[in-house]
Amino acid sequence: MHINEILFWFLTALALFSAMMVVFSKNPVHSVLWLIVVFMAITGHYIIMNAQFLAIVNMIVYAGAIMVLFLFVIMFMNLNAESEPQKSKWMKFAAVLSGGSLMLILIAALKDNGGFISSMRGEGSIGLIKNLGKVLFTDYVVPFEISSILFLSAMVGAVVLGKKDSSTIVS
Amino acid sequence: MPVIPINYYIFLSLALFTIGIVGVLTRRNAIIIFMCIELMLNAVNVLLVAFSKMHHVAAFAVDRATTAGTEAQLFVFFIMVVAAAEVTVGLAIIVMLYRNIHSVDINFLNRLKH
Numbered sequence: 017m018h019i020n021e022i023l024f025w026f027l028t029a030l031a032l033f034s035a036m037m038v039v040f041s042k043n044p045v046h047s048v049l050w051l052i053v054v055f056m057a058i059t060g061h062y063i064i065m066n067a068q069f070l071a072i073v074n075m076i077v078y079a080g081a082i083m084v085l086f087l088f089v090i091m092f093m094n095l096n097a098e099s100e101p102q103k104s105k106w107m108k109f110a111a112v113l114s115g116g117s118l119m120l121i122l123i124a125a126l127k128d129n130g131g132f133i134s135s136m137r138g139e140g141s142i143g144l145i146k147n148l149g150k151v152l153f154t155d156y157v158v159p160f161e162i163s164s165i166l167f168l169s170a171m172v173g174a175v176v177l178g179k180k181d182s183s184t185i186v187s
Numbered sequence: 188m189p190v191i192p193i194n195y196y197i198f199l200s201l202a203l204f205t206i207g208i209v210g211v212l213t214r215r216n217a218i219i220i221f222m223c224i225e226l227m228l229n230a231v232n233v234l235l236v237a238f239s240k241m242h243h244v245a246a247f248a249v250d251r252a253t254t255a256g257t258e259a260q261l262f263v264f265f266i267m268v269v270a271a272a273e274v275t276v277g278l279a280i281i282v283m284l285y286r287n288i289h290s291v292d293i294n295f296l297n298r299l300k301h
Contacts, residue, residue, distance in 0.1 A: 038219075039219075058232070070260055070263055074229075074232075077267055081271065082271060095291065115206075116205065123201060142239075163265060167268075177279035177283050
């Protein structure tokens with residue numbers, strides 16, 4: 017067994033187990049920490065698929081910034097008590113049943129294909145920042161600029177939503 | 188030369204996506220539901236990168252100077268950008284709801300019905 021396959025199975029098991037723990041742990045802070053483990057495992061998958069730029073961005077943006085934001089909001093609301101009310105047993109059963117049947121149908125639809133991923137000698141330069149940056153700033157420069165406008169509007173929206181009620185300030 | 192079938196990545200991505208769906212359907216905490224949505228986005232990202240790699244391997248066997256598969260990785264990058272903006276606005280909405288009704292339980296978030 018090659019080292020890549022061992023890493024693949026280890027990271028897959030880690031990602032699936034941590035994703036289960038995200039859903040099933042009672043404490044929201046524990047859920048956030050398990051979600052960070054999921055993102056680390058996905059970062060490892062990106063590395064063994066030779067997508068180094070995406071691995072670093074996933075680590076910094078997801079496991080770093082976004083998860084810190086989640087943790088900050090949870091601690092800000094003081095939600096780390098284990099007192100969340102549960103849905104009824106039948107609702108949970110129906111949810112697991114519908115999710116499982118969706119997975120079954122998608123697997124049945126997608127299982128017959130002969131594609132494979134291998135690591136050949138000398139290949140793998142498309143995931144590097146040199147190639148991606150060149151394409152991003154030539155062919156995809158307009159979507160890149162539009163995403164900056166998206167960020168600006170998201171920032172304005174977050175500030176407007178997070179502000180105190182404006183009618184009380186005016187009156 | 189280690190060969191990993193694309194099926195394994197499809198099944199991994201489907202399992203992560205399904206766990207995300209089950210989390211959205213079973214939990215009542217709005218923040219956990221939001222985290223499960225992030226999980227589903229990441230499952231799709233893994234699948235996109237795997238298909239990009241598969242496409243690149245197939246094109247590399249023909250032409251050694253190919254850059255096939257670059258677009259998929261840029262697409263994943265844009266998904267991450269949009270997800271970051273989405274998390275900002277979504278958490279701001281959750282904070283606003285918490286300030287108004289002092290709970291993030293989605294069963295109490297039915298004000299728009301009345």
